[in-house]
Amino acid sequence: MLTELHIRHFAIVKSLDIEFRNGMTAITGETGAGKSIALDALSLCLGSRADASLVRPGCDKAEITACFAVAKDSPAARWLAEQDLDAEDECVLRRIINKDGRSKAWINGSPVPLAQQKSLAPLLVNIHGQHEHQLLTRDEHQLHLLDQFARHNHLLEATKAHYRQWADTEKQYRQQQQAKADREAQRQLLEYQVGELDEFALAEGEFEQLEADHKRLSNHRSLDEASLFALNALYEGEHNNANGLVQSAGQRLQESVDMDPQLGSINELLKQAMVHIEEAALELRHYQDQMHIDSAELETIEQRMTQALKLAKKHQCSAAELYPLHQQLKSELQTLIATDEASEQLAEQRQTLRQAYREQAKKLFDSRQRAANQLSDKITSAMQQLNMPHGRFEISVDHDNQAPATAKGTDQVQFLVSANPGQPLQPISKVASGGELSRISLAIQVMSATQQTVPTMMFDEVDVGVSGPTAAVVGSMLRELGGQCQIICVTHLPQVAAKAHQQLQVAKHTDGKETQTDVRALNNDERVVELARLLGGDKVTDLTKANAKELLAS
Structure with missing residues (x-):
């Protein structure tokens, strides 16, 4: 899990040190205060692209350090050991961006190529952005979400290996056939x-x-x-x-x-x-x-x-x-003569590998179908909780044994939705309401996350388009998810923030010459004030405080 984040001279941040705890952490603040600054900074430590505009004006460089507690038997620990970057039960990522746009990366004090940070990132953190619903209309993202939920990496790797063997043999065979006449x-x-x-x-x-x-x-x-x-x-x-x-x-x-x-x-x-x-x-x-x-x-x-x-x-x-x-x-x-004999053997091998690939692709399909049924039920239930009482969700997985081969199998995955009674299931891309799409997206993200083994999950304003009782359900979902892994959620909804185990407030200050963003942990009384602000705007009243206390109590 993420334990500390240290930011220096990044964007409008001069110096920032944030401690994170287990469970669900809500990050709140006024619009424009930079609530997503921590996620943006962490993304750099996870290998995202950097440029000179990220360096605070007037500074030579920006520096971000992220500290993670790593369980001994976790995938991240095994990866660090394989790369000779092991540091017992801790992983420290560091990134420096110079004002000319160049950057350097470190893992546990050792300089590494950026590609290594990118390889490690999925084993430490999974970030869900506020525009996640835009990806849901893409076939490849739907397939990725289903495979992520199914947790059948061994089948994916086996399918990829079979595909490569068959593809290489197929390429050799075609080359030999093209040269056969000559x-x-x-x-x-x-x-x-x-x-x-x-x-x-x-x-x-x-x-x-x-x-x-x-x-x-x-x-x-x-x-x-x-x-x-x-x-x-x-x-x-x-x-x-x-x-x-x-x-x-x-x-x-x-x-x-x-x-x-x-x-x-x-x-x-x-x-x-x-x-x-x-x-x-x-x-x-x-x-x-x-x-x-x-x-x-x-x-x-x-x-x-x-x-x-x-x-x-x-x-x-x-x-x-x-x-x-x-x-x-x-x-x-x-x-x-030997080439012709080898060509005959290659033709036989080609058929054998083709059959092996098709059999492996069928195993992958069977696993996807089982996962699709489970995830469809979970997302349907979540949709109905999110103020879509008649909502239905179904994942269609079509398998064609004669379809063109790919490294990911031969399946066509499609997310189908019905938001209203009497409405037939249709592709999610045809859902008309943006609010419905946001809630469906949130349900998919939360339900698919229950199967992940990543120790930390971040949600960046994924509750956009949600309000009222629905927001409270979203908060409950995220809090429940926080019992399985560390949840860090940037939100503008008091109903979501109130469900967090701890809350961080982002504030922006200016003296007329320069602007500074701060992040601080709130105690219970401060949380009441911050929740009251979220409920009633900048004006905090006894009524909004009473509502805030009620939210926290629930």
Whole structure:
């Protein structure tokens, strides 16, 4: 609950410190005194928009601090703990607005983005404004009020989650379907290309080997002559072959080693040379034995090379690049096949998620229907208490399983009202009387509030258009609501103010140079005077005081 509100240099407030208690608190004061100043200031601490005009003229900044008592197991306490802003059983919100319009926010002494204050606000305070009835004609607000009364956040969150899953899958599916025609054409082309290359089946490095074999076979005669000449020159020639000459040189040097040992190492080199010559001759002889021309092999090689070159030209690449291209095309085809398979799976998943969403939306509808019946009865009863004895209220919830999906389900909610006997139920937007609409709005706000878990509720002149015995009923309703949570009510009606557990008076003072607004708590005698003023205007008489005492006593 709200315990303290400290305001500095805000609008016409110079300095203001207000203490709040549990139960129902009424805020009263003359017209124009600034009865809503506390609510306006608190709204800033709850993340509402600020501008430079809110800073008191002549001041550099406005500062507002709001202190709340927070129960340990409350949603607000859990939120603070999750955000690492916990301060045991207290929550302090602070907001500063500079004269240039910039502002800063704090929670429990830690600077925070304004968005965090906005996130915390609904867990601490619920503010009902005097223009609330204007929102009642909007479909989305009617749906919000019903969901708020039903307190089925788990169903709302589950419906939203199912919707997001289905919507994301639906988006992916549509994107795949849009690309399906292009993908099919690409798949057909790839299947043809890969099939052609599969049939040719060029191995890795094969074309390079074909080129080498073709070069060897095409130059058979030249290679044969060169290898035969080398063999004769090294070993098999009848005169002066290299092996014979080296052997002769070695024999001569061997005879001279005794005369000069230095020739020994040279002779060893010649022996090694003879070994190498013999090995080379052996290889050449083996090469000669293997040398034969196979015209069929050459023809086969030439045919395969020709086909490879044709395919390479067709694919606009070199013949050596055919193998990696083949692998790339096969990979692309497999990817397309996998995409098509995934598309089929996505289609099945899409239907599954659609069904899951529809089932979840039906659960939400069932809960809304139950809540609608309960809230309709409560509001009808409240309307009849508020001087509309024949008033009837009904919440229509239409569920269409084929309706377009939304994150909030597929239901159409409509508030229907009949204010007079014989008058059929009709949409609340068609209620002619502004006074009736105000009373209906008040009944809806009070009855829907009974289901809320917010510790503090504020009503800003929601009793506009109400008077007499009806006003006393409004006061009783708010006081009863004050038994469940803290109620702070700005009112101009003495019948409402008299029902409060405590009363604050707002007064405006001026010395001719500047204006100042003050708020103070009233004791019982002061409440009598203030209620008498509300009853009879500025002139307080014994009669109005007697009436005020009677109101308080009741």
